Amino acid sequence: MSAALVVEATGPAALLQDLGRPGLAHLGVSPSGAADRAAHRLANRLVGNDEGAATLEVTLGGLVVRATATVFVAVTGAPTTVRVDGAPTASHTTLVLRTGSRLLVEPPPRGLRNHVAVRGGLAVPAVLGSRSRDVLAGLGPAPLAVGDVLPVGTPTAPLPDADRAPAPTPPAGLAVRPGPRRDWFAADAWTTLLGTVWTVTADVDRVAVRLSGPALARTVTAELPSEGLVRGAVQVPASGQPLLFGPDHPVTGGYPVLAVLTSSAADAAAQLRPGDPVRFVG
Incomplete structure (x- = not known):
């Protein structure tokens, strides 16, 4: 069976995002894309993806996904607790989900958003060259809903040597x-x-x-x-x-x-x- 993530809970909001659709402002289309681009890029690097691969943008935690095959994932953004089949672990590290395993992203104690990358990227159809959801224009893949099945793409690069990264600290200004x-x-x-x-x-x-x-x-x-x-x-x-x-x-x-x-x-x-x-x- 092809690898996929099955959505079992979305939390307050969960969206598909990549680096957006720049260059279309003359057509009235905003770039959109990941809100925290550094977090999006880092999540992809931790699983060996191109930085432009689609990730899940999770607001205030609550996302639960189930893997239909063994996959590598990473959660970045606001530092938070991540659970794999109930066992707590940290964000900002590469994790393995075995077939049937569940990933839970808990609400972060500070900060607002997390990005979840899966090795191979999320192979949903692109709209105007991007898999990003633009909430103002209503453009791109619909917000995640319970029961959604998100196909996982084919990896194109090896896993990186580093399997963890420092969690970010808020800037002074x-x-x-x-x-x-x-x-x-x-x-x-x-x-x-x-x-x-x-x-x-x-x-x-x-x-x-x-x-x-x-x-x-x-x-x-x-x-x-x-x-x-x-x-x-x-x-x-x-x-x-x-x-x-x-x-x-x-x-x-x-x-x-x-x-x-x-x-x-x-x-x-x-x-x-x-x-x-x-x-x-x-």
Whole structure:
């Protein structure tokens, strides 16, 4: 029998993700892809996959999958406990699932998301060249449901010599660079952005993370024609409270972008949960 993972529980949310579908913004298609790309890439490396192979993106744990044949898997992202047939082990290591074995990803004590890679990748049909689910556009494979059978592909490279990796530690701050509309803001807006300990609100998903703190004042109050957005854009709507855009961001937006997260900071932002403090460095 061909190897597959059978979904027995999904937790709050579980999606198929790869590195997305870049280069289609002119068609109105967001890149999408893994929210924490570093975690996605690491999970694939631990099982000898190409970094672009599809993984399972799990939000706040709860995923249970059963292997129909012996497979190698790895769980990365937020450090958490992983159970194989009930026996606890750590994330960020290569694990073997024998035929009939069950993998459980427990909710992480901190952080939000985990990525589960299986050796050979998940061979579900691609949509516009990607196996990523875009939750804003409703594009790509449907969110996982109990009973789904996910076929496993054929390995194309040997297993790596290293079978474990250090678990990530949260950065002291999210690194930012000036955005294209910094000149639309008051002179102290940049120092306020960097000098404030912001709080993550309840509005957290793959589209954006909304922060709470002092209002960032604008000096240009004219309407801004819609312009392109990117993952990591720090957009400031009329409320003055910043939004951090994630992988499923709209293709365009009509509010000024004060700053842009670096790629590694955008990965770290994907692990923010409501109530977390956030600092920016730049």
